[in-house]
Amino acid sequence: MIFKRRTWLLGLFYVIVFLILYFLLKIRAQLFSILSPFIIAIAFAYLLNPLVNFVQKKGVGRFYSVLLVYLLFIGLIVILGWSVIPTIVDETSKLVSDLPDYAEQVQKIVKNFRESSKNQLPESINNIINQNINRIEDIAIHSLQKISSIVINFFSRFLNIIIVPILAFYFLKDKDEFKRRITLLIPQKWRTEILEISTSVDKVLGSYIRGQILVATFVGGSTAIGLYLLDVKYALVIGLIAGIVDVIPYFGPVIGAVPAMIVAFIQQPIKALWVLILIAIIQQLESGIVSPKIIGSSVGLHPVAIILSLFIGGSFFGVVGMILAVPFTATIKVIGTHLMNYIVD
Incomplete structure (x- = not known):
C-alpha cells in the first residue's frame, strides 16, 4: 500500500514538473520579457538581504535597514558613476562599432593561414585542418555577433534598470508580509511540510545566488584589471x-575568454598567449579557492546533473x-527530496 502510494505521488510529481516545463517552453519569449526584471530583482534582493538582516539585528527597523543599505549601495553606484561607468559606456560604443572590422580581420587571418599551409602539408591533413578551422572561424564570428547583441541588450534595457531596484526594495522591505500572506493561502494540513520545503529552497537559492554574484564579481574585476595591465x-x-557569463557553470569561463582572446590576438598575436595565461590563472583561483569558499556545495548537485541541466536550459x-x-x-x-521523505514517512 505504501509502495503504491509512493509510486503514484512520485509519478504525479514528475508529470506536474513535465507539464510546467512544457507550458514554460511554449510561452518562453513572453515569459522572459515579463519576468526578467522580477527575476533580477529577486537575485538582487537575495544579495542584499544578509546586509539588511545585519542592520536590523542592531535594533534598526526593517524599513530603515533597507533604506540604509540602499543609500550605501547608491553611494557605491555614484562613485562608480564618476570613475568607471563613463569608461564602460565609451568602450562599449567603440567595441560595438569595431566588431564588424574584427570579424573581417578574423576571416583574413583564417584565409592567410590556409594559404600558407596549403603547399606545406599533405592534402589529407589540409582537409582536416580546413574543417576544424571552419568550425573555429564560425565560433569566433558567432561569438563576436553574440557579444554585440549582449552588450546592446544590456545597455538598452534602461526601463529594467529603473524597475529592478524598486522591486527589490519592496521584496526586502515586505519580506515577512509576503511570507505571512503566502502562508495563509496554504491549507493547514500541508502548511508545515510546504514551509519546510520553502525554507530549504530559500536556503539553497540564497547561498547559490549570492555566491555566484560574488564569484562573478571577482572574475569580472580580475579579468578587467589583468587585461588593462596587458x-x-x-x-x-x-x-x-x-x-x-561566469554565472553559467563550466561553460561561462570559456564564453568569456573568447572576446578577450580575439581582441588580444588582433592587437598583437603574442598578447593572446598572455591573455590565455591570465584567464587560466583567474579560473584556477576561482575553481580552487574562491568558489569553494563562497559557494561550496550549496546546490548539492552532481556535475553530470549540472551539465545536463545546462544543455537542456541552453537548448530551449x-x-x-x-x-x-x-x-x-x-x-x-x-x-523531490522532501516529497520522497514525506512519502516514506
Whole structure:
C-alpha cells in the first residue's frame, strides 16, 4: 500500500514538473520579457538581504535597514558613476562599432593561414585542418555577433534598470508580509511540510545566488584589471562580459575568454598567449579557492546533473536558460527530496 502510494505521488510529481516545463517552453519569449526584471530583482534582493538582516539585528527597523543599505549601495553606484561607468559606456560604443572590422580581420587571418599551409602539408591533413578551422572561424564570428547583441541588450534595457531596484526594495522591505500572506493561502494540513520545503529552497537559492554574484564579481574585476595591465583594448567591457557569463557553470569561463582572446590576438598575436595565461590563472583561483569558499556545495548537485541541466536550459531557453538551469534544477531536487521523505514517512 505504501509502495503504491509512493509510486503514484512520485509519478504525479514528475508529470506536474513535465507539464510546467512544457507550458514554460511554449510561452518562453513572453515569459522572459515579463519576468526578467522580477527575476533580477529577486537575485538582487537575495544579495542584499544578509546586509539588511545585519542592520536590523542592531535594533534598526526593517524599513530603515533597507533604506540604509540602499543609500550605501547608491553611494557605491555614484562613485562608480564618476570613475568607471563613463569608461564602460565609451568602450562599449567603440567595441560595438569595431566588431564588424574584427570579424573581417578574423576571416583574413583564417584565409592567410590556409594559404600558407596549403603547399606545406599533405592534402589529407589540409582537409582536416580546413574543417576544424571552419568550425573555429564560425565560433569566433558567432561569438563576436553574440557579444554585440549582449552588450546592446544590456545597455538598452534602461526601463529594467529603473524597475529592478524598486522591486527589490519592496521584496526586502515586505519580506515577512509576503511570507505571512503566502502562508495563509496554504491549507493547514500541508502548511508545515510546504514551509519546510520553502525554507530549504530559500536556503539553497540564497547561498547559490549570492555566491555566484560574488564569484562573478571577482572574475569580472580580475579579468578587467589583468587585461588593462596587458594593455588589451576594451578591458572593462570584456571584464564585464566575463563576469556576466561566469554565472553559467563550466561553460561561462570559456564564453568569456573568447572576446578577450580575439581582441588580444588582433592587437598583437603574442598578447593572446598572455591573455590565455591570465584567464587560466583567474579560473584556477576561482575553481580552487574562491568558489569553494563562497559557494561550496550549496546546490548539492552532481556535475553530470549540472551539465545536463545546462544543455537542456541552453537548448530551449538560450543563455538565460543556462543561467537559470542550475538554481531551477536545485529547486526541483529539494522539492523531490522532501516529497520522497514525506512519502516514506
